Amino acid sequence: MPHQEHLPQAGRRIAYRGGVPGAAARAAALSFLRRLAAALALLLCAHGALAQDFPALRIEAVRAAGWNDTRPPEDGWEPVAALPDNWADRWSGFNGVAWYRLRWEQPAEPRETGLLLHYLNMAGAVYLNGTPISRDASLVEPLTRAWNTPRYWLLAPPLLRTGTNTLLVRVSGLAVYQAGLGPVVVGPPAVLQATYERERVVRRDLQVLGLAVSAAVSAFFAALWLLRRRETAYGWFALMSMLWLLFGYNQIATSPWPFATTSAWQALNTSLLLVFSTAYAVFALRFCERRMPLLEGASLLAAAIGVLDLWLAAPAALPLHRAVWTLVGGLTIIVVNSAAIVHAWRHRGSPMRSLAPFMAVSGLTGAHDLLVFTQVIDSNTYYTTMSSYALLLGMALTQAGRFVQSLRRIENFNTELIQEVNAAKDELAATLSQRHALELAHARIGERVNLASDLHDGLGGMLVGSIATLERTPEHLSAPQLLAMLKRLRDDLRLIIDTNGRDDGAHALADLVAPLRHRLTQLLEANGIECRWRVEGLQALTLAPSQNLDLLRFLQEALTNVLRHSGARRVDVSLVEENGQLRLEVRDDGRGFEPEAPPRPEGTGLRSLRTRARRLGGAFEIASAPGATRVGLRMPVGAV
Template structure:
């Protein structure tokens, strides 16, 4: 195998296109696979490779297989073109990982010496050179080509499909549940590796305008993969190293900036340095996690650590090959990292299923606890219901006692006062009247208790019998009684509220009859603008403050209790010659 240099790059960095004939001189022996940067450092341009092959039988068919050529090229048989890449000048076609297979045409073959010439356009900083070349029987050559094609093309498409699918799936999971940061970092790791692996099967520099820009972008994605992988390992281990994380992304950002700003002459060494650095970082992170997994003892951690060791071995192999220590040209990391990603995805899926099972168990336990709480609550509510019934009965008794005090008691007190003043002047008819009034009070109490089921009634209908009786009581005590009524015919209240209000009025007038020594009392009932006013005013002697505070008998306390049940406000003002009691109630 011989190789010879042709044209170098011109001043603009373009590789000449019109170089379809090999040079006549300058040939030297080489061994394939060949990387010309070791022999011609910093040479960017075209190198011709020439293979001499002797064909002894004119009827013998032959095929040609080329493992790879970096970066783009053309193949000739006995001076005739067999095939060429699309672009042999910048931006070069990216055919560096594409194996070639040609069935040599019988018309171009000669008996005896045949010459295969291969034109390679490349740049030393991007590892330009030529891979293994095989010429021979079509079946054997096709078998060798199929093996190379599977390793270099088909397996890479498989890796791309797996990495992209896993990345998109876990990205969707992270978007639906942002607090699960491990899913987000794993998605970024998968998609960054997909972008790196795409370099294996890309055949042009699109969307970039040059090979240098493409290589800078590819190395940037490699740095992104290394950083996001470290973040995934930290979150998977439930760790947060804030200073390390800040330093990691700061270094990655500075490295990417240097890649895009570095001159072309420094891009190759810089890429080699950064690639080796990220590989070392990846290996250190993997080894550190393996030690952590062995100490931690979790099964999922140890399983992932095992697959990480396989990926570490592949990373070491690829790094040695990239920096030129190894002459192999098959990158193992795409396959090993994808296997590692599948393992990661299965572990995360297993954790997700385990969490679902824990949730299901928790839901079952919660369901049992709810049923038990419901049973206890039912028993508690039954006991509470029984207590409420007991309290309602007791309250009904207390209300009945208050009604008897305020109704029958008031009538009895008024009659007793009359008898005490002039017992000899009490005619028999008056006793009959007193008994009828007691009967009417009792009837009011009974009607109020039995009519609770009916709707609201007008205040005017409830007040009429009260007004007649209370006026007679006032006249019997020598007290002039005046009434001011406004809008009560349009005021509707529930029967219980009407009774409470009438009892407040009755108790207020009873206090006037018993204690005030008044000569006149005025009662005002006014309903307007959703407000009901009840006012009782007399010109008696008044009473002391302690009585106003509720310490004098049960009358004022009963009034306050009834006003509170109504949800109304009670105002009492007393002075010699002027005492007033006002109740204000909001009504619909």
Template structure:
């Protein structure tokens, strides 16, 4: 079986076509695409052929003639023959002997773009000669665009198809995949940048991806260079987008590496503007020189920024920087190889960029997406921490409010106790003092009605205190005289028995409208003051006056000619509860109390302002 397979392989190899010569000749200047190939002037060439090395500056048509033999012509074991072409740059036509196999849509400006399109053809048996056969290849282009003829594989059809499929994968399929990925990732990161303008690296990456999309479309466009009317115009367009791509790529690498070079960035864009202007305005042959210079300069710039970022990543040692530096190293290797291949420094069938670009772009996108994801995680973590802090603050605030509420309740209770104590001291206490003094001053035993009157007075004072602290408010007396009448009646008899003259002066009407609370406060103050006169003053004369104090105030004056006292010393002593109670009471009702005491007597002046309309009183 193995012997049979070996013999079959040997027979197939023996029947393989054999290329004798490959020759080329430029067409006469001005010759159109329909002109026949020249008769003489043919020169031997080696494929792939770049005619700018042989005929610098030539623009027009070059004919290639490939003569080959059929060793097994007419035999039954001769396989189906095929021929595969790497490329024709820029446009062309292919004939077998005198039979046209294929022709581009346009062999005049604007030229069709077959420079990156592999082709394969089955050679029809009817078009083959028994001996020598000739493949005629007509190529139209210019030396500026690397015009010429690529490798040609002539042999069994399955070998030609296999070679073509391999070339098509690298020349057409992978670049198309690269473009689809570029537009997808570019749009994705553009949206991210629009949502988060502070992430400038995303914006520059999106712009570089879009610029790469336009620049790399040159590899997949195989029809007319629409919307441009010439190959030169298309070349200007593509070169300008190369400048923009490299410039945006530099900005992306700098921003991703947390670097800002304001002056260098301005220089970068100024040079980019000059380069684009030169490409747009120069004419041939200066355009060819400018295009080559731009290609070399921006290729070196691309490599330089890759090297710079690698050094930056090694310095920062951040994970995302190191990962992107790995991608930049891949870009660097591919860029160096392909630049040398385009400049014919090295001879290679395949460029590295078409293979590495999709993988590196995926890696760069994953790195950027990872950074975005980490940012989202930080935001989510911050939100969780913030929610936790808010819950803690709310709990602490609730505890504080609860504690303050308890303290406020305790303070209210204490205030009520003090208020009750003051009222008992000033009201019921003064009544008790008055009653005790009345009993002491009475020269004879009091009768039952007198005791009953004293007890009723004490009961009335106690009821007034209870009503005051239970929420009831006694109505304000209609006139100051009615207000003072009960107190004048209670203390008047006592003053007479003590031999003290008392004078009571009141206006016919209230000088201003006082609240019930203020009137009650003045009542308690007056009771305490009169009780102090009875207990301590040993006075002969007492004067009580109520008068207006300005336009909206009341002045209550209590004056005696007794022994007096030291107001400062008594107010700060343990026994000065009455004075402190009077001061506190006046403060609570919005008034003031002034005490003048000395050897000639004591004078108390209590001032109260009428409450402002609409202001509540607690």
């Protein structure tokens, strides 16, 4: 076809002269039209030449007597209108060997010619003018699976004859699997070589690539599911990808191994399709974040029944069973795709929206292949395996979208973290401010309570004692005695003010007990109560100022209660430190508590004693009987 090589150069000249203005532009336009007409004429001539280079084929077919026949019968040939040919239409139920004879006229001077055989089903051998040029490995069961393998030969002139040439094709096949011969073309090598390359890409290369991608995707999503078990959709997608990988291997398998028959291989292939369709349905539900236990259980049960039926069916009935369950699996896939598309259209927030367009492609190719399988469409090319790219691409894009969203969140993490930290700081500051206010209020209340308690135990006790003295012998009190009472009240008030107002440091307990002992002894004896003291081990004992005050107030309150309530004639006070324990006891011989008397609410004095004992970390003790009452305090001083 040398005349076609001039077309690009003419095109380049036209493009170069296309920008001339005015008259030159009109001349260029006329030149362009002339050259376009010449190019069309050349193209028509080339088409005519190509049509002449593709000789017409006269096709005939005949059945062989047995599987092992190596020569075609002499008679019984039937004309075949056109290829592809499915002999089930001519010889219903025939399983065995058929011979196809193709004849064409070769010019007086043979030249290199291309021969393209798109496919034959299931296995076969090819002879040109009595010379074998191709033979499959197994022409009897288990048959070589050559149904999806295009073949191309470059026929050298010595193989061709001037005049009539004969091509014999021996085909071994089973009627139920569309046995027969695909299109055969004889013509220019360059054209047929290009056609063969396209056929090989569609029938083999894309299938192999699809299986490789399915394997990689299956492994990826299986690993993803193992790392994130709660993402069950990934696990189901990995399972269905693996099942699809095994099912799609049917497109490139050249042998039914490990099975001994083509029927057993087809039973396995249909079983894989059934299980895949069920896994596909469950995956779609999980991906839509839905669960339908009844539907899922029914699908799994139907798949199990189908698999058992395929493997238990008699060999003669297997083709019918296979056809039924293939339709069930194919229709299930189409229904799942359709339902997923409807769901994505009705629910805008569904994750299925990103996958629905790719499932539409899968649904269309599935419908096409189902029509091919039922022979509604006269072809043996299946596109479902190749369309799996679309679904895999959809899952990849979906995962990429999620990854981009996560990446954006990571990029904005610092900003979000700073905002959250600032919000937490503000909340913490508000909480601390509230807590500080509460602690301040509590401290003020505690100070008021302590002050009231100190006034009650100290100044209150002194006032009670002074009032008792005035009530008993008011006429015998002289001015110096009254002055001494007022001075004692002043000294006690000063102790309260000094203790609550400032802290001048720690003092030995003995130094603080001595003046209190002197005042209380005078007060008790002025009211007719003999007071005896036992003080030991206090010279080296130093307590905190607040603890000193609590301890002295405890002692003062205990003795005030004796003066106020006991009616005693004698009181013994013991204040001893030994072995890390400080023991304080006040015993009197007063009336005590009447056991028969009904219980009454505890007074302020006892409550004050208990409170101070608790603040000192000690144990409060009290026991009372007629003629003997004891109030005590035991506290550790090693931990003070």
